[in-house]
Amino acid sequence: MHFSTSGLESARRHVGDEVRVLIEADSDIVLAREHGRLIGKKIGFSATDLTIIATAISEVARNILVFAKSGEIVIREVSEHGRSGIQITARDNGPGIPDISLAMQEGYSTGKGLGMGLPGSRRLMDEFQVISSAGNGTIVEMKKWVNQNG
Amino acid sequence: MAKKEDNRITSDTDQNVPSESIGELLRQLVAHLRQNRTQLRQEWARRITQAKLLTAMSQDEIFAEATTIYDNYVEALESGTFEALQGYARNLSERIIPRGVETQEVIGIVLLLRDVLARSLFAKYQHDFALLNRILDAYEPAANSIANTVAVGFVQERERTITQQQEAIRELSTPVLQVRERLLILPIIGVIDPQRARQLTEQLLRGIRTNRAKVVVIDITGVAAMDSNVANHLVQTVEASRLLGATVIVTGLSPEIAQTLVTIGVDLTKMNTVGDLQGGIEEAEKLLGYKVILVSDTTAQA
Amino acid sequence: MEVPILKQGGYLIATIQAALSDADLIKLQDALVEQVGKYRSKGVIIDVTALDVMDSFATRTLRSIAHMIKLRGAETVICGIQPEVAFAMVQLGLTLEGISTALDLEEGLALLNKRTREREAARGR
Known part of the structure; x- marks a missing residue:
């Protein structure tokens, strides 16, 4: 799969309501954040929630860059039981996380971060899930719902 | 409603109706409801009062709302689209929620209308049971969708009102x-x-x-x-x-x-x-x- | 996008004007640390009003900038953090402990003036 990353429009690959952003340079993190804000705004999130969503995207996108060098972020609108929300999926084919529960601990970090990438993003979002194993890449899937606080 | 029935019958707008025969049946049904509009409306309003629904409203108000709902109902049966009815249901809810009208009352009146209309169909077609069956087959799903639309519209409006009120209370409870x-x-x-x-x-x-x-x-x-x-x-x-x-x-x-x-x-x-x-x-x-x-x-x- | 650095009296003012990439932030760090020495500045203000996100990387970089500038003998004030950004930062678990913050540029300058006066008074004694 190949995704262009120059400019907002060309980086968009709609599959239904999805936007995919290829993450392979730090400027792509900014791009992914902007898409998160655009889609989140359309869904109806408040200014504070939009900032929270953009921050969470920033953290998982940087995780991709630091640990796997490249990957992708998929952002889409979701709805369930009459409520709407945003789903962000961060996917890479990097080395994977051998011990997820360890990685979810506060202050744990093997990269250059502060160790709040994953646990921090979990606090920002309503739902959070990590699928990973050593050697098989990592998928982080997180959701936030409109009008639900957390 | 002095519109000519013929115009309605020839205009084929029933994209949502799967087979032609159902479309034809619905057209017959709509014609019947239009012809007996005055009498059926009155019957419905009477039943609403009898069932002690919408007690927060006066007789005249009930009759006025009943008329509008009736016309929208027939429209929806005819066109198979619910936007107009949905819009009206929301508008109605907005007006009656502050007056304390409950969800079961709204559902109650819609079910009553369904009942009134079904009885009138029964009276009209009782000589031909096969035809009555086919008419009811065509009427039921449409009537159910309509009842659903109105009830859901009301509940959504009510939830919106409650959320707004909660928001207002919360704002009040934390003054800066x-x-x-x-x-x-x-x-x-x-x-x-x-x-x-x-x-x-x-x-x-x-x-x-x-x-x-x-x-x-x-x-x-x-x-x-x-x-x-x-x-x-x-x-x-x-x-x-x-x-x-x-x-x-x-x-x-x-x-x-x-x-x-x-x-x-x-x-x-x-x-x-x-x-x-x-x-x-x-x-x-x-x-x-x-x-x-x-x-x-x-x-x-x- | 490079961050312009303005020299104003004994202070350096860096105004961030748009979302920054990590590389831009590192560039800002290098430039500030160099110029503080070059101009013998007493204080540095970093205006982040235009930043719509402060993630862990940005926070960490700002913190290192402040520490490096301290080592070069000057004070740092971060000003203009937006309410939503502050909210997201604390939810994420980020703080700027030990670093001065101010509402906006005006407040930032007032704070630096006060700090500088205090320091000079302390030295004079």
Whole structure:
């Protein structure tokens, strides 16, 4: 799969309501954040929630860059039981996380971060899930719902 | 409604109806409902009153609403689209919710209309059971969709109203007060849940920005209990305020709360705490460079 | 996008004007640390009003900038953090402990003036 990353429009690959952003340079993190804000705004999130969503995207996108060098972020609108929300999926084919529960601990970090990438993003979002194993890449899937606080 | 039936019959707008024969049956049905509009409306309004529904409304009001719903109902049967009805249901709900009309009343009147119409169909087609069956087969699903549309419209509107009211109550329960230039007071009373803590912080941060506040006194005298969750929210509020350049003073920590916090190991050492609200305001004034002097002292000196 | 650095009296003012990439932030760090020495500045203000996100990387970089500038003998004030950004930062668990913050540029300058006066008074004694 190949995704262009120059400019907002060309980086968009709609599959239904999805936007995919290829993450392979730090400027792509900014791009992914902007898409998160655009889609989140359309869904109806408040200014504070939009900032929270953009921050969470920033953290998982940087995780991709630091640990796997490249990957992708998929952002889409979701709805369930009459409520709407945003789903962000961060996917890479990097080395994977051998011990997820360890990685979810506060202050744990093997990269250059502060160790709040994953646990921090979990606090920002309503739902959070990590699928990973050593050697098989990592998928982080997180959701936030409109009008639900957390 | 003086429109000619023929025009309606020849215009084929029934895209949602799968087979032609059902479309034809629905057209017959619509024609019947239009012909007997006056009588069926009256019957429906009578049944509504008899069932003691919509008691908050007068006879005339019920009849007027019944007429509009009836016409929209027939429209929806004919066109197979529910937008107009949906719009009307929302509009109706907006008007009757403040008057205390309940969900079951709205569902009740729609079901009554369904019943009134079905009975009239029965009376008309009872000579031909096969035809009656086919007519009812065509009528049922459409009538169900309509009932659904109206009920869902009402419930959504009601939920929207409730959410709005909750929002308003919450805004009221956390007033951010400016007592002096650059000094805000946030008295917190009652139970703090995560949602309220969040709203409170957002409001305070906005208040700091718009009032250009440098010092904030958060008074928690009115907070009955505090667990580690609430305490952590409080710590977050203090930290977020500091990021905007404001100093926070927390007052009114009761002995019980102070004990709990120490026991559960919440680190409040970074927090600026003063015993009571008065002391907090005095401390805040000192930070802002104010000096309070008794008027009698100054006049005595003069 | 490079961050312009303005020299104003004894202070340096860096105004961030749009979302920054990590590389831009590192560039800002290098430039500030160099110029503080070159101009013998007493204080640095970093205005982040235009930043719509402060993630862990941005926060960490700002913190290192402040520490490096301290080592070069000057004070740092971060000003203009937006309410929403502050909210998201504390939820994420980020603080700027030990670093001065101010509401906006005006407040930032006032704070630096006060700090500088205090320091000079302390030295004079």
